[in-house]
Amino acid sequence: MQQSKGAVADLSVRAEGVLPSAWVRRWADAIRPGGRVLDVAAGNGRHSLYLASRGLRVTAVDRDISALRARASETIQVRQADLEEVPWPFAAAQFDGIVVVNYLHRPLLPHLVASLAPDGLLIYETFMMGNARYGRPRNPDFLLQRNELLMLAPGALTVLAWQQGYRASPGPAMVQRLAARRSPAHAMMPPPRQTSPS
Numbered sequence: 001m002q003q004s005k006g007a008v009a010d011l012s013v014r015a016e017g018v019l020p021s022a023w024v025r026r027w028a029d030a031i032r033p034g035g036r037v038l039d040v041a042a043g044n045g046r047h048s049l050y051l052a053s054r055g056l057r058v059t060a061v062d063r064d065i066s067a068l069r070a071r072a073s074e075t076i077q078v079r080q081a082d083l084e085e086v087p088w089p090f091a092a093a094q095f096d097g098i099v100v101v102n103y104l105h106r107p108l109l110p111h112l113v114a115s116l117a118p119d120g121l122l123i124y125e126t127f128m129m130g131n132a133r134y135g136r137p138r139n140p141d142f143l144l145q146r147n148e149l150l151m152l153a154p155g156a157l158t159v160l161a162w163q164q165g166y167r168a169s170p171g172p173a174m175v176q177r178l179a180a181r182r183s184p185a186h187a188m189m190p191p192p193r194q195t196s197p198s
Contacts, residue, residue: 019170020050021101023125027179028054028097030160031121035096038115040083041103045071051099052076061089083108090115097121104142113153116182122157123179124149128164130174149178158183 019025024047031037035056039048042060044067051058052075060068063082072078081089084105094117104126116122129145132138150162157180164176 018044018046020047021125022169023177023179024050024099024101024123027121027123027161028056030179030181031056031097032119035120036094036117037097037099038090038093038095040098040100040108040112042068042078043102044068045076047099047101048076051097056097059090059093059095088115095120097123100124100126102126104144109152113156113182118182118184120182121160121179122152122182124152125175125177128174128176134172134174143174144176149176152178152180156183157181 028051031051031054033055037051037056037058039045039051039058039060042048042062045060048058048060048068048071052073056075058076059079060071060076061079061081061083062068063080063084065078065080068078079089083089084107088108088111091111091114093115095115096117097120098112098116100112100123102125112122112124127137127143128148129140129143131143137143144164146164149164150159159178159180161179162177165174167173167175
């Protein structure tokens with residue numbers, strides 16, 4: 001029985017039991033159709049499954065791939081790497097999209113930008129200062145400073161959307177979200193108007 005792309009996405013989400021981030025779902029279709037995507041700190045693979053269901057070819061990387069092994073397929077390549085302990089393993093690669101959710105290791109930020117192909121899309125969502133009152137993480141090393149994602153790579157990235165502040169769903173948290181495209185000409189763009197997460 002053949003299913004539409006949307007049906008496959010719905011089945012993969014139900015099979016996982018946890019919805020992909022609303023921010024990832026909002027921006028995934030802005031990645032070049034059929035493109036290569038890197039899912040950083042992929043965890044259990046919820047975003048990898050969703051991205052693959054949208055027709056994208058995914059490389060899912062995490063230091064613990066025990067949950068990811070079952071996700072390996074023709075469209076999802078699983079790679080084990082402790083990104084905090086080894087040199088950036090994708091230095092020679094270019095991706096049409098890079099997705100990072102609930103993960104922050106600041107030394108990787110320049111590598112993420114450098115690994116985006118021209119017109120590639122960075123989709124990033126993680127916790128920021130102030131999150132301690134709602135739960136983990138509480139350690140400032142794992143919390144973005146105010147406006148930190150927005151200032152990630154001026155000139156190299158064109159910000160399409162950016163949010164910071166309180167997020168009520170799926171659980172209360174302080175977050176920053178960024179959707180930014182690698183600028184082919186690295187033109188300087190004025191900062192976008194900030195909106196609040198929903």
